[in-house]
Amino acid sequence: MTQQPSQPSRLHDFFGAAFFIGIMAVGYYYNLTFVQLGLIDLGERVLDLPRTRVAGHMALLAILTAGIAISVGWWSRRRAWGSNLRLRARLAFAVVAAQTGLTFFSLHIRDEAVFLIWLVVCAVALGVGVPVTFSMTVDLVPRRWRGEAAALITSIAYLTANLLPSNWTLEALTQPLLWIMPPGAAVLGLLAFLPWPFWGYFELRHLDQAYFRGRYALRNQGRKFSNSPLFAFILLMFVVFFIDSLGFLRMLETPLFMASAWQSDELWIRAVLGITHVVGALAAGVLYDALDVRSLFYWIFGIFALVHLMYTFSLRFAGQSLPLSMPVLYAVAVSIYTVVNFALWADLSTPKNAGFNTGIGVAFSGWFATFISTALAVYWEANQMPLDRHLNIVDSLAFLAFIALILLAFFSKQKVTQI
Amino acid sequence: MKSYRIRHLLITAILICLAAWLSGCEQAGVYSAKLVLDGDLVIPAGQQESALVAIGTGSLTVKGGGTLVGDIYQIGGTVWIDGIVEGDISALSGDLRIGPTAEIFGDVLLGGSNATVDPSAYIRGELLESASQLPDQGQRNFITDASPGWRLGQAVFLVLLAAALGRGLSAPLKRVAIALFEHWLPSLALGILIFLVGLSLIVQMMFTVILFPVSMLGLALLGIAVLFGWVAAGVAIGKLLARRLSRLSSLPLQAAAGMVVLLLVQGVLAVLPGFGAGILIIPLSIASLGAVGLTRFGLVRFIPADQRQDPD
Numbered sequence: 001m002t003q004q005p006s007q008p009s010r011l012h013d014f015f016g017a018a019f020f021i022g023i024m025a026v027g028y029y030y031n032l033t034f035v036q037l038g039l040i041d042l043g044e045r046v047l048d049l050p051r052t053r054v055a056g057h058m059a060l061l062a063i064l065t066a067g068i069a070i071s072v073g074w075w076s077r078r079r080a081w082g083s084n085l086r087l088r089a090r091l092a093f094a095v096v097a098a099q100t101g102l103t104f105f106s107l108h109i110r111d112e113a114v115f116l117i118w119l120v121v122c123a124v125a126l127g128v129g130v131p132v133t134f135s136m137t138v139d140l141v142p143r144r145w146r147g148e149a150a151a152l153i154t155s156i157a158y159l160t161a162n163l164l165p166s167n168w169t170l171e172a173l174t175q176p177l178l179w180i181m182p183p184g185a186a187v188l189g190l191l192a193f194l195p196w197p198f199w200g201y202f203e204l205r206h207l208d209q210a211y212f213r214g215r216y217a218l219r220n221q222g223r224k225f226s227n228s229p230l231f232a233f234i235l236l237m238f239v240v241f242f243i244d245s246l247g248f249l250r251m252l253e254t255p256l257f258m259a260s261a262w263q264s265d266e267l268w269i270r271a272v273l274g275i276t277h278v279v280g281a282l283a284a285g286v287l288y289d290a291l292d293v294r295s296l297f298y299w300i301f302g303i304f305a306l307v308h309l310m311y312t313f314s315l316r317f318a319g320q321s322l323p324l325s326m327p328v329l330y331a332v333a334v335s336i337y338t339v340v341n342f343a344l345w346a347d348l349s350t351p352k353n354a355g356f357n358t359g360i361g362v363a364f365s366g367w368f369a370t371f372i373s374t375a376l377a378v379y380w381e382a383n384q385m386p387l388d389r390h391l392n393i394v395d396s397l398a399f400l401a402f403i404a405l406i407l408l409a410f411f412s413k414q415k416v417t418q419i
Numbered sequence: 420m421k422s423y424r425i426r427h428l429l430i431t432a433i434l435i436c437l438a439a440w441l442s443g444c445e446q447a448g449v450y451s452a453k454l455v456l457d458g459d460l461v462i463p464a465g466q467q468e469s470a471l472v473a474i475g476t477g478s479l480t481v482k483g484g485g486t487l488v489g490d491i492y493q494i495g496g497t498v499w500i501d502g503i504v505e506g507d508i509s510a511l512s513g514d515l516r517i518g519p520t521a522e523i524f525g526d527v528l529l530g531g532s533n534a535t536v537d538p539s540a541y542i543r544g545e546l547l548e549s550a551s552q553l554p555d556q557g558q559r560n561f562i563t564d565a566s567p568g569w570r571l572g573q574a575v576f577l578v579l580l581a582a583a584l585g586r587g588l589s590a591p592l593k594r595v596a597i598a599l600f601e602h603w604l605p606s607l608a609l610g611i612l613i614f615l616v617g618l619s620l621i622v623q624m625m626f627t628v629i630l631f632p633v634s635m636l637g638l639a640l641l642g643i644a645v646l647f648g649w650v651a652a653g654v655a656i657g658k659l660l661a662r663r664l665s666r667l668s669s670l671p672l673q674a675a676a677g678m679v680v681l682l683l684v685q686g687v688l689a690v691l692p693g694f695g696a697g698i699l700i701i702p703l704s705i706a707s708l709g710a711v712g713l714t715r716f717g718l719v720r721f722i723p724a725d726q727r728q729d730p731d
Contacts, residue, residue, distance in 0.1 A: 144725060215725065283608035290605035290713075290723045303616055310623055329619050332612070 008211070012201050016140035017149055019191070023092065023133055024342065025156035026184055030177060032161045034103060035126070036370070038173040039119075040249075040378075046170060047112055055378035061119050062371025066363035068127025073359020076131055082351040085139045085203050088132045089192040095129040096188055100181040103174050126367070131359030137346035138354040139202055142211040144289065150342035151285025154335055155278040162274030168263060206351035214347035214354075216293075230348050230357055236297055237344070237365030239401050240337045243304050245373040247394035248330075250380075251311065254387055261327040269324065276328045280335030288343055294409065296340055301402035303333035308395035315388045341366065455479055455496065455628075462487055462502065474498060474513065474628070483520045490525070493532060494626055500540075507544065510534060517542075574682050578675045580646070581653045585674030591717020592674070595651035596658075598721040599710035605723065607702065610709030617641055641708065647716065648707020653677030 039061070043054035081087055102122050109115050141149045164176045206212045216229050251257045264270055287296060307329045314326070345358040380390055453460070453468075455477040462468050464484030472479055472489065478497040481487050485502035493510040500508070501518040507525035508515070510532035517523065519539035526544035527536070536546065584592060599606050617637065624634035657673025660680070667673050685699050713721040 279611060283611045286604050286608035287612075289725055290602065290608070292724050299612060299616070306616065306620055306623065310619070313623065313626060325619055325622070329615065332615055 008208070009201065012198060013142060013145075015198065016202055016205070017142075017145055020136055020140040021149055021152050021156070022184075023096075023136075023188070024153040025160075026180055027096075027129065027133060028153060028157040028338075028342075029160055030099060030103075030181070031126075032157060033173045034106075034177055035122070036374075037168050038106065038170045041168060041170045041173070042106060042109065043115065046109070047115060049112060051378050051382040055375040055382070057116065057119060058371050058378070059375040060116075061123050062367050062375070064120060064123035065126045065130075065371075066368040068124055069130040069359045069363035069367065072128050073131040073356040073363075076135065076355030076359070077353055080352070082135065082138070082354050083203075083206065085136065085206075086192065086199055088136060088355075089188070091128060091132045092136075093185065093188045093192045095125050095132065096181065096185040098125040099129075100178075100185050103177050103181060106170060107174060127363070130362045130367070131355040134342075134345055134358035134362055135349075135354040137343075137358075138212055138214070138349060138351050139206045141346070143213070143215055143347070144211075146215075146343040146347060147285040147288030147339065149285075150288065150339040151281045153342050154281035154284075154338040158277035158281070158331075158335065158338075159274040162262065162270045162277065163267075212351065214349045216348045217350050230361065233293075233344055233348060234361050234364050236405075237337070237341060237361065238369045239397075240297070240300055240304075241365055241369035242373045243301075243394060243398050243401065244334060244337070245370045246377050246397070247308060247311075247391055249374055249377045250387065250390050253381075256315075257311075257327075260324055272324060273327055273331050276331040277335045280332035281339050284336040284339035285343075288339055293340060293344060293347075294405070296336055297405055298402070300333055300337045300340070301398055301405060303329055303336075305395060305398035305402050307333065308391055308398055312388055312391045312395055315391070464502070481521075483518075494628060570686075574679075577649070577682065578678045581650045581678035582671040582675040584647070584650045585654060585657075585669075585671035588717065589670045591714070592647075592651045592654045592670075594714045594717040594720050595648060595707075595710050596655040598713045599648060599651055599706055600655050602710075602713070602721060602723060603706055605721075606706040606709035606713060608709065609712050610705035610707065613641075613644075613708050613712050614705055644711040644716070645704045645707050648711050649681065649703065650674060650678065651710065651717070652703060652707065653681055656680050 039058065040054055043049045043057060044051065049057075076082065076088075098121070102118065102125060105118065109118055137146065137149075160176075252261070252263055258264065260269065262270065262273060284296065307326055310326050310329070314323075341362070345361040346354060348361070349357040377390070453472045455472060455474045459478045459480060460472070461480045461482065462485035463482050467486040467488060469488040472487070472491045474491070474493045474496040478499070479491065479493075480499045481502040481504060483501040486505065487503070488505045490506040491498060491504065491508045491510075493508070493513050493515060495513040497514045497516075498508070498510065499516045499518070500521040500523070502520070503522045503524070505524045507528070508517075508523060509528045512532050515529070515532045515534040515536075517527070517534075517536045517540045519537040521537070521540040523540070523542045523544065526547060527542055528547045529536075536542075618641075621634045621637045621641075624630035624637065654670065654674045654677055657667060657670075657675070657677030657680075660676050661667040661673050664676075667676055681699075681703075688699055689695060710721075711717070
């Protein structure tokens with residue numbers, strides 16, 4: 001007997017979307033603060049390791065996470081986890097519980113060998129978490145809401161990350177997480193393991209292709225599914241993450257930039273940046289639904305190119321302080337690409353391949369690119385590459401990506417015309 | 420024939436308004452400027468230059484006995500003042516040296532520059548370390564504080580512009596109006612991006628000094644886009660009015676009537692306590708910018724991506 005999708009219920013859909021937004025926002029906040037900043041502090045300050053060594057460990061984490069995410073994604077496609085939402089919810093609970101334990105344990109690491117073992121376990125949790133949670137988009141968020149859902153995830157994560165904590169030490173970064181994660185894990189456990197009536201509704205929702213099949217996967221309906229858009233977007237997102245991380249860490253640690261940006265002691269500066277992230281994310285969420293996603297990539301690369309140019313320009317003139325407009329613009333670009341990252345993978349997928357697509361997409365473009373570029377940035381800094389040269393390279397990459405995208409768009413249009 | 424005469428009259432009226440507006444730009448020589456990009460601009464003793472000077476990587480020297488009438492904006496390079504400056508000096512970066520014989524008849528803002536000011540130099544205004552020390556000029560409401568004649572002139576200009584554009588560019592205006600009112604959220608979202616990025620880009624171009632004229636063009640383009648969006652909003656309101664008033668049958672009349680309504684609402688909001696014209700002007704201008712962007716100045720019809728027919 002063929003299974004039929006359940007009748008749409010707006011209330012259930014809202015609940016499903018809210019559940020997804022909650023999980024992803026906390027997950028992204030964890031990633032933004034604890035993983036990206038906390039680990040560097042743990043390695044450098046707490047364990048007193050040299051920068052290059054920490055960079056190497058970060059690269060190890062990246063490669064492991066990417067490899068595990070792809071493997072789990074592949075396995076999920078093979079085992080048809082795409083049609084078993086409750087199993088993925090239970091796995092998500094296991095991941096959150098493990099991450100809660102890892103966060104608590106991180107405060108007690110005093111040895112490099114323990115740090116390495118801890119990193120491996122951390123990579124496993126992250127690698128399993130990526131395909132499991134991202135693929136839930138296909139079951140819980142209707143296609144037309146994906147831009148807005150991604151915008152809310154981005155807004156909540158960045159606003160909180162800008163307001164909390166006040167400094168970027170491991171202790172300060174873990175504090176809010178240890179408040180949020182244990183109750184969050186408990187709620188997730190209760191939802192995942194108890195026989196709630198809504199599971200029956202959500203487990204069949206992905207069969208309603210009119211609502212839940214991805215926007216770009218929809219175009220391939222009725223013919224063999226093409227992987228070329230997936231690989232093109234993986235490449236684009238890889239470049240975006242790479243450019244962002246390559247310059248960001250260096251900027252964050254430059255005293256001239258610190259006072260007027262994310263690490264400022266002034267709450268109002270961080271609040272302005274947090275609100276900018278929210279505005280940028282909401283605008284991107286609306287535009288994600290309204291425009292072709294390619295136009296958002298023009299904005300992302302264009303803004304990155306402009307803002308790095310502004311940073312290098314201000315360095316050349318060596319003023320006493322920097323205007324807030326630069327981090328504001330940077331925050332807008334970051335918010336746009338984060339929104340695209342949260343919505344795009346599910347929109348390239350069908351329920352069957354959502355786990356694999358999100359696994360490979362986030363692993364390559366997010367984790368791999370971020371940590372490889374962070375490691376490269378740390379390596380350059382350790383080798384005393386001047387700041388203006390560092391940012392010049394980032395700026396050049398952003399300009400190149402912008403121009404390449406324009407050329408690509410031009411030639412792809414030519415091809416269509418020929419057909 | 421009649422329509423030709425009306426069009427002719429409208430275009431003539433707009434040209435007169437534009438000419439009057441541009442002629443106002445001549446006042447006090449504010450709109451003439453000298454850009455020093457490279458090399459040296461030297462004002463020797465006994466010579467007088469009248470200009471607003473912006474410095475790139477070159478240098479400006481006002482020798483003892485020389486006079487510069489106008490402001491100096493320094494964005495790098497070197498400025499040496501030993502003579503007279505009848506204006507303000509704003510040094511954002513670069514090297515500034517004010518010698519003992521210098522006489523500055525304005526404020527000196529040091530900003531991020533590497534400055535040396537001789538104690539014997541005469542500065543009539545204030546010597547400020549940063550822009551935050553600039554005297555508070557008080558908040559000015561450009562709508563309520565402007566003279567009634569100026570406000571009336573502006574309103575007449577906008578209404579005539581709406582009527583003229585409604586006559587000559589009816590199809591593009593309709594497309595922008597549809598984007599603005601039926602897809603106001605994407606318009607607002609895109610408007611925010613264009614506003615933030617556009618302004619940053621323009622300011623950045625100004626700082627290069629070489630691209631100063633291009634940045635002025637960019638600013639003008641943003642202004643034109645906002646104005647076009649406002650006229651489109653007028654068209655949409657005029658169409659609503661036309662459902663009640665049969666006399667408003669033609670698009671130019673609808674555009675003009677809609678613009679009058681918009682200006683009236685703006686005027687009422689400006690004088691209402693607890694409100695301000697900004698409550699209408701800011702979101703409408705930003706959404707206008709976005710609607711113009713979505714429709715490429717009304718050249719294409721905007722259809723949201725999720726409503727487009729799938730080519731496959």
